[in-house]
Amino acid sequence: MVHLRIVAPHAECRHVVELLTGSDSAFNIVHLENVATKPDGDLVLCDVARADVSLVVADLRELDVDVDGSIAIEEIDSEISALSSNAFRRRRDDFATDPVVWENVSSRTSENVELSQSYIVFMVASMLIAAVGIYFNQPILIVGAMVVGPDFGPIAGICVALVNRSERLARRSAAALFYGFLIGTLATCAMTILLREIDQIPSTIDFDSHTLVRFISNPDIFSVYVALIAGVVGMLSLTTAKSSALVGVLISVATVPAASNIGVAAAYADWSTARGATIQLGLNLASIMAAGLVTLLLQRRIYMRRRRAHLSDRARTTAGLPIGRSRRADVDPDEEPAAE
Template sequence: MLHIRMMIPAHRTTEVVRLVERTVGTAHLAVLAGAARVPEGDVVLCDVAREAADGLLQELRAIGIPDCGSIAVEEIELTLSRRADRAEREAPGEAADAVVWEHLEEATHEESTLSVTYLVFLTVATMIAACGVVLDNAILIVGAMAVGPEFGPLAGICTALVQRAPRLAWRSLIALVVGFAAALLLTTGFSLFMDAVGLFHQHQVEGERPNTAFIWQPDLFSFVVAFLAGVAGVLSLTSAKSGALVGVAISVTTVPAAANAAVALGYGDFSQMRGSVQQLLLNLAGIILAGTLTLLAQKFFWAKQRERATAAD
């Protein structure tokens, strides 16, 4: 379940309490009269089943509570309550399938911000992958994919397309483009430095690489895997099962493709660079398409669930 805390003007308390009371899937409603200081007013607390939370938050937004007060939502790890159990049974659908769109937009907004930390993670991941490319070491490639933070902006683009949020789309696109451009250029410099000190050699890159040659040789399977990873990644975000993101990260070759392009650029091997860029774009396109379609399907599914619940009432 989710815990919702609202700070609202006193004259709106009755309206909000009635809204919570008539929402299926709510429990443990409490009103602390006069407890809020900034903004001044009352504090209203309640618990809500995850599958009913999105509808409640949409109605609270519709009556302007975020404009005159505040709404905070927290995950509840454990609730021992028969009323909570009943609320979860009454709410339509399953909690694991529910999408809290407000939470998804907030999460992707944070993950898609072009920050120093994001750039460092992406650059370090690309440099690790560059070492894996030169050494033909699949373990380093997998490690680099796990470190890469690029799924955040990709999920942000998917969410923005479905929710029609142009600011989120623009923010995510900037983080994606600028991040990969910076990582590619810095990794090219890193590769030249490693060559200068005798740790990288051109023959290692242009010779046979049975473990990593697939990185710059994209095919239909690259798109299929990226598409499936996009579905799994978005589901892991919307269902709060973030552990699945690790599997998503190590199943697509976005960071390794950027690394291979950087190393190839340093040695002037434009054939490998072109193939690597194609691999990168193919993976990005597959993830965005799959993520967007998955969110659209979830939105349609929950709209039908709410319609059936309303008709039943």
């Protein structure tokens, strides 16, 4: 279940309450008149079955609630209610129901693509950890670096931007990904040179003899195979809020270790290894993005089909909304299906 907090002008709130009351997915509806400030208006609280949140929010946007007021979405960890349990059970048994809350996906992605100081610190730290694993042939450190690396956020951001046709989000995501890897690789190269000069690491490294971490700079068909699967799982973990699955995605794909290996190999002037690691990084990034984009497009297609069917729901008439089409179809065609 998901909790909605809606603020809207008093005149519009009548339609908001009628919309929620007529929905089979909304429960625990509370309407408080003239209690909100900035913006001024009424406050409406309700709980909605997760699978129908985006459908309800789309209806609220047709009422211009997002323009004249606000809509806040909060996850509910647990709710003890026979009504909500029946709604959850009904949606759970509907295999075709899409559980994605698209507003949360956009918000979560936007937060994770910021080129901030903390993002750069995480990227540099993860690549320095991976470098130690490369120096001493220690795969456990490679795994640790994969978990620390924050690069999946911008990767997912690019996929979401392409589906939503958001040029601004695409630029921000690409910039975070590019500069994160660039700064991390340069920092790894510089630190490797420094550690070698003070005799803390070997003066030469035979990368081919490091059998436990050699895969980082030796791409093969399984590099693409694993990255494609990881892209699917990663996007599903983002859209369905299954964060435990995302950890497995981070561990399975050698993006951060490959970038780190470029810096280490460059410090040792081993350009063959650097080239192999660069190819590995490129293959992993391209495969993850391709698989993630396809997954997101399929989920979006499922939602648009459900949205189109929802537009024919007679309950919309109680809130003054048209049947068979959306008021926002002309101004926001990427978010709303065209009338049949």
